[in-house]
Amino acid sequence: MSAEDRRYLNIALIFIAAITAIRVAVLVLSPLDLYPDEAQYWWWSQNPDWGYFSKPPMIGWVIWLTTAFFGNAEWAIRIGSPLLHALTALFVFGIARRCFDARVGMLSAVAYLTTPGASYSSGLISTDVPLLFFWAVALYAFIRAMDDPRWRWAILGGIAFGLGLEAKYAMFYLLLCAGIATIASRDARRVVLSGRGAAILIIGLILLLPNVLWNAAHHFPTVAHTEHNADWSAARYSVSETLSFIGGQFGVFGPLLMVGLLIAFWQLGRRPDRPSKSLVLAAFCAPPLVLIVIQSFISEANANWAATAYVAAVPLAVAALVGLWRSRVLWLSFALNGLVTIALWLILLSPSIADGIGVGNAFKRMEGWQQLGNAVAEEARSGHYATISAANRSIMAELLYYAAPRTAFVRMWDKDLHDDDHFQMTLRLTAPAHRVLMVLSPQEAPSILNSFDSNTLVDTVTIPIGGRHIRVTQLYEARDYRGPQALH
Numbered sequence: 001m002s003a004e005d006r007r008y009l010n011i012a013l014i015f016i017a018a019i020t021a022i023r024v025a026v027l028v029l030s031p032l033d034l035y036p037d038e039a040q041y042w043w044w045s046q047n048p049d050w051g052y053f054s055k056p057p058m059i060g061w062v063i064w065l066t067t068a069f070f071g072n073a074e075w076a077i078r079i080g081s082p083l084l085h086a087l088t089a090l091f092v093f094g095i096a097r098r099c100f101d102a103r104v105g106m107l108s109a110v111a112y113l114t115t116p117g118a119s120y121s122s123g124l125i126s127t128d129v130p131l132l133f134f135w136a137v138a139l140y141a142f143i144r145a146m147d148d149p150r151w152r153w154a155i156l157g158g159i160a161f162g163l164g165l166e167a168k169y170a171m172f173y174l175l176l177c178a179g180i181a182t183i184a185s186r187d188a189r190r191v192v193l194s195g196r197g198a199a200i201l202i203i204g205l206i207l208l209l210p211n212v213l214w215n216a217a218h219h220f221p222t223v224a225h226t227e228h229n230a231d232w233s234a235a236r237y238s239v240s241e242t243l244s245f246i247g248g249q250f251g252v253f254g255p256l257l258m259v260g261l262l263i264a265f266w267q268l269g270r271r272p273d274r275p276s277k278s279l280v281l282a283a284f285c286a287p288p289l290v291l292i293v294i295q296s297f298i299s300e301a302n303a304n305w306a307a308t309a310y311v312a313a314v315p316l317a318v319a320a321l322v323g324l325w326r327s328r329v330l331w332l333s334f335a336l337n338g339l340v341t342i343a344l345w346l347i348l349l350s351p352s353i354a355d356g357i358g359v360g361n362a363f364k365r366m367e368g369w370q371q372l373g374n375a376v377a378e379e380a381r382s383g384h385y386a387t388i389s390a391a392n393r394s395i396m397a398e399l400l401y402y403a404a405p406r407t408a409f410v411r412m413w414d415k416d417l418h419d420d421d422h423f424q425m426t427l428r429l430t431a432p433a434h435r436v437l438m439v440l441s442p443q444e445a446p447s448i449l450n451s452f453d454s455n456t457l458v459d460t461v462t463i464p465i466g467g468r469h470i471r472v473t474q475l476y477e478a479r480d481y482r483g484p485q486a487l488h
């Protein structure tokens with residue numbers, strides 16, 4: 001590495017370290033409770049396994065590791081997110097340096113770290129965070145392998161591919177991207193259509209094998225859940241859903257960075273001497289975006305489903321904006337995304353700010369759970385209940401974390417004995433259960449309580465949450481559970 005390249009790397013490291021330190025401090029100081037999915041992932045981490053109902057196991061392993069070091073506080077559960085984003089930014093630097101130069105690498109690292117999507121996800125722990133890290137490692141290894149025939153890069157790429165699959169099955173998009181890269185680039189063909197390409201695939205599938213075997217032993221719940229999320233059986237063919245998804249990408253990536261990405265694609269289309277590595281970046285960016293746009297038209301798609309596209313998209317967009325109006329648009333992008341980053345920090349520190357600026361709705365599912373957990377734990381202790389039960393996955397996950405110290409077993413009520421989530425698969429309420437503290441929303445209470453011989457309302461917990469909403473939860477003493485067949 002030249003002295004100039006090292007200087008840009010050092011600048012990138014300073015920015016990454018500073019932003020990450022602030023993010024960790026904000027997590028430690030934030031009063032926000034765990035989001036229901038976070039609470040569920042924490043519960044998974046208490047029982048490390050090769051798979052879980054709705055996701056591969058990597059998220060549970062990450063939380064198991066961080067909580068082993070730092071304990072079980074909310075910030076300790078989430079701290080893997082800003083740390084992994086920091087490592088991802090380092091690999092984005094490496095990708096951009098190899099494809100363009102070290103200056104673009106430095107700017108790309110900072111741009112990735114301050115995208116609204118990365119800023120938001122750094123405040124919570126989700127499966128996308130390790131997925132993006134392993135995607136960045138795999139893409140970096142692939143680009144290195146285009147120039148360097150040594151096997152180390154194929155081995156690194158295979159390991160990253162396999163561990164990415166253990167984070168989220170969206171890592172399979174990598175195969176499609178690599179296939180398209182072979183059409184666009186001769187250098188990419190030399191990697192993919194060789195023993196090194198076969199090694200990447202084989203190593204990755206070997207690392208996925210334990211999860212496949214776990215799924216086979218449990219009737220493939222993760223595969224079924226992924227198929228259910230796609231929901232092609234209920235096709236809507238909605239242009240409005242597609243436009244909403246596309247608009248959401250400008251929010252996830254940042255509006256001016258998205259403009260830069262579109263300019264980059266336009267420039268690649270016009271240039272007769274298209275740079276090989278730029279074409280490879282485009283090949284690793286466009287397919288996930290196109291596939292999820294199609295998905296949004298057929299059924300629906302969350303804004304984060306195309307997240308893997310943005311590892312390659314950042315260097316492409318930054319390189320395009322560097323040459324536009326003396327980089328003024330790029331600096332404006334940094335300013336805009338930086339303001340979003342700071343706003344998110346302030347909201348995490350003081351959630352009432354979200355209500356003040358009209359975005360409290362986005363944070364309402366991260367508020368009020370501690371209060372509910374305290375109320376349930378106190379009622380379970382004072383009433384000497386042997387079992388606490390919920391019929392809602394979100395409430396169940398939050399009770400497992402917040403209803404502590406637990407003096408009763410926590411079990412999931414199920415209407416039909418069909419596994420619809422991890423709690424129904426592993427913690428189902430079974431008959432006979434003579435005296436159960438049921439924790440229910442008012443809407444679900446009447447039908448669910450019919451599966452008991454008798455019930456008595458013992459408390460109603462009303463909690464203000466974001467967006468000026470309230471969450472109302474009812475606690476019932478329910479006696480003599482007869483099983484879901486009692487509903488029919």
